[in-house]
Amino acid sequence: MSTDEDKPIASQVTKPSSQPTSSGGAVKITSQNTPQSQSQSGSGIVRAQGGVVMVPLPLRNLASQATKGGVSSVDGGGLVLTQVNVYLVYWGSAWAQDPTPSADDITKSVASIMAGPYMSALAQYRNVGKMLVTTSDPPKTFSSDDVSNLLKDLINMETVPGPNDVDQLLYCVIMPVGVSSDQSNVIGEHFSPGEDILCAWVMNDGTLDSVTTLFSHELVEACTNPNGDGYQLDAPGQCSASPINWCEIGDICEGIRDDVNGVIVQEYWSASDSACIAPGSNVTN
Numbered sequence: 019m020s021t022d023e024d025k026p027i028a029s030q031v032t033k034p035s036s037q038p039t040s041s042g043g044a045v046k047i048t049s050q051n052t053p054q055s056q057s058q059s060g061s062g063i064v065r066a067q068g069g070v071v072m073v074p075l076p077l078r079n080l081a082s083q084a085t086k087g088g089v090s091s092v093d094g095g096g097l098v099l100t101q102v103n104v105y106l107v108y109w110g111s112a113w114a115q116d117p118t119p120s121a122d123d124i125t126k127s128v129a130s131i132m133a134g135p136y137m138s139a140l141a142q143y144r145n146v147g148k149m150l151v152t153t154s155d156p157p158k159t160f161s162s163d164d165v166s167n168l169l170k171d172l173i174n175m176e177t178v179p180g181p182n183d184v185d186q187l188l189y190c191v192i193m194p195v196g197v198s199s200d201q202s203n204v205i206g207e208h209f210s211p212g213e214d215i216l217c218a219w220v221m222n223d224g225t226l227d228s229v230t231t232l233f234s235h236e237l238v239e240a241c242t243n244p245n246g247d248g249y250q251l252d253a254p255g256q257c258s259a260s261p262i263n264w265c266e267i268g269d270i271c272e273g274i275r276d277d278v279n280g281v282i283v284q285e286y287w288s289a290s291d292s293a294c295i296a297p298g299s300n301v302t303n
């Protein structure tokens with residue numbers, strides 16, 4: 019498939035990651051993160067809701083096993099991304115039509131999220147690459163496999179940098195308006211389809227705020243629990259750490275979003291604060 023490629027992400031110095039095939043974290047549309055079976059061995063999902071997403075805190079704080087409010091963090095000891103690089107793949111011919119929000123709007127907002135205080139504990143250097151894939155369209159009802167197959171094709175054709183070309187590389191496929199996941203109520207997800215690929219996808223309701231909210235949710239979770247063996251939570255009544263249905267720092271703060279430098283993001287769980295936060299936001303919760 020052909021593409022309109024923007025600059026690939028610059029490479030960075032990071033710790034090596036050899037990761038097994040793994041699982042995911044998704045966002046769903048309900049107010050709670052309920053368990054979900056998926057094709058991967060695990061994932062983090064986001065359920066549709068008011069349309070909110072979140073981000074992580076200092077990793078060392080998460081390791082502190084805060085239990086206030088009954089929420090405790092579980093450090094699986096696996097890979098975390100402290101200097102993530104993001105590669106956005108805008109999938110579908112619709113992206114060539116200058117839709118609302120446009121790929122440029124989203125890319126600028128993502129760059130703001132990556133560079134701003136929201137990610138303050140996660141990285142010193144963050145880069146965003148992007149590419150429009152306008153010669154194919156996602157199926158009206160797409161699966162996680164559709165997303166990973168697209169990415170594997172792009173990587174094999176060397177039209178996007180491979181996971182071994184850039185350290186701590188997270189691919190995020192941005193869907194066009196009008197397609198939806200085959201997982202009921204799931205509007206965003208991150209997972210690893212193997213081959214050292216770390217990826218996420220987010221749905222698009224035609225508003226920039228929703229896309230950035232979902233993106234921020236998946237971003238912070240992918241940083242703290244890229245393979246399912248990093249940081250998860252035990253949040254009574256909400257979700258529990260699991261190798262299959264990941265209970266992550268975005269999941270228990272779903273629905274809470276803030277404005278950080280003009281970009282709408284979701285809050286994420288801070289163990290040290292025993293609260294959902296969005297560093298850099300005007301709002302205190």
Ligand SMILES: [Zn+2]
Pocket residue numbers: 043044045062063064235239266268269
């Ligand atoms: Zn999540």
